[in-house]
Amino acid sequence: MAGTATGTERSMTFESPVLELRKGSGEEASAEQSAALREAVRSGTLPTREEFLDAYPQFSTAACTFLSGSLVEGWGNVKSDIDAFVVTEEAEPPRSPSLLLMEESVSTQDPTVWIALGQLGPFRVDIEVWHVAQIDELVSRFVRPTEDGRNHYQGYTGSMSLHERDLFYRLCVGRPLTGSDWWGRQRQAIVESDYALWLAEDHKVGGENRLEDVLGMLSNGDARSAALAAREAFIIALSAVLAAHGDICPSRKWLPQRLERHQPPEISSEEAWRVLSMAGCVDSPGEWASETARLCHRLFLAVERALTEQR
Template sequence: MTGRLEQTLTVFATDLPDPPTVFEGGSTVRGWANQHSDRDLYAILPQVHEPADGLFTKIPCGAADGHFYRRALADGDDVGDLQVWRETQVESLFSAMHISEVHENRAVGVTLTNYEVDFLGRLWHGQPISGGDNVARWQRRLHASDARQVMADRCLRLSDNAVEDAVGQLETGDIKSATLATLRAHGHSVDAALAVCGEFSASSKWRARRVEEARPTQFTLDEYWAVETLRDYHKDPEAWIESVLVTCQNIAASIEL
């Protein structure tokens, strides 16, 4: 851990553990980064207080308790984004990673914020910066949880909403709107299949790379890409919409929650 990072962490916690628990996630650890990519760093600390300098963003959680802090971190030419979470927040987030909770309360997965989804996805594949034993402990707990099913359920719900939109728009002859809704539905369905493989993300930015790496059983990379790029759309837009909506239904039917 660099001195700059440790100095920044002392702004949030004057009594830092030795060593503090810090991991890196995102494109830089997946081998997908480019020259414009920032590092995504996460600290999990026993206690966190609000810094006095104001150089942070306070971001509310959904499933987890309270809020976490986000701060830009620059160390020479090394630019990153640092999020600081309390251990109790991560515990409360993990407590939502039980499929039984979803069965009892179908809104559990939906209440997750995009930040929480990305936190879990980056922890799943993260690399320790400091406190490697603790990072590995959090990862083992996440891998052993029902996170994949909870995330898949969340994506399928979003897909269902988009399918409903597409069907209604298609019935009224609004092809353009139905096309956009169909693309959303397909994206969420693909994300559901990826979630089963331990790939969680609130963004479509790296979806193609994740499909290529995870290789879900429901479709090939070429089949996914054909829809994403509207390869056959021009032949018959209505038929294309109906076909893709069937694909979404088939993906949903293949996922056991």
């Protein structure tokens, strides 16, 4: 931030940082490192199997390693990091002075996942270490039973944490470095399971609760709060529609790209953007909230029809 003063007037201007911090290191990145990162993102160059194992040889015996995230999807930028996943049979990942391991809890019988911050070439890297049995257990929750010869949506009465949802998404869009056969089998199992429909139903239930908030706020004359709640309900409705079409991304930040990729027939990208940008809301927030609530209701009905067809 730079400031200039002329007489009694003072103006403030904001400038982009010259230096970047390497995540988790507490050190400033060099000009060469920053330039290498920008070039890697521009060219779409991702770390190779050899580069990953050279940097982290302790994971050479893992059942699978794969990269994922916005850079793998082609949506990254120079502030994006690489998400690396290591799937192992070992009870605990090998310790290394260069890799600080932190614990994260999940809902499986073995409740511990290990997470580390590191560096891979010019990229910052988040490394998650999962056990094969943990992923098997999570996937098994959504596999359709075949004993009775039927093949319809069974639903799931439990819950999935954001961390667990993120794993499913990252695995499905990932790029395997090692263990591609294992990765392919698990990805296919998730795609063929009830998970996407369960996620659509979960979004639908949460979104309908938000619509109740909109109606209550409108009846109380609180148009501005109703408009904000309606936008929130609309984001959930879009997530439900996308999940019904197989998109299981748990993040909201890539909604425009995901709509362009899947092009759901229920709503166009242009219509969705008008609502997301709250076009027309400033002049008439109450009317905007009402119209958006009606649109959300239409989208939730479409999701319900998709679920009914699979039951």
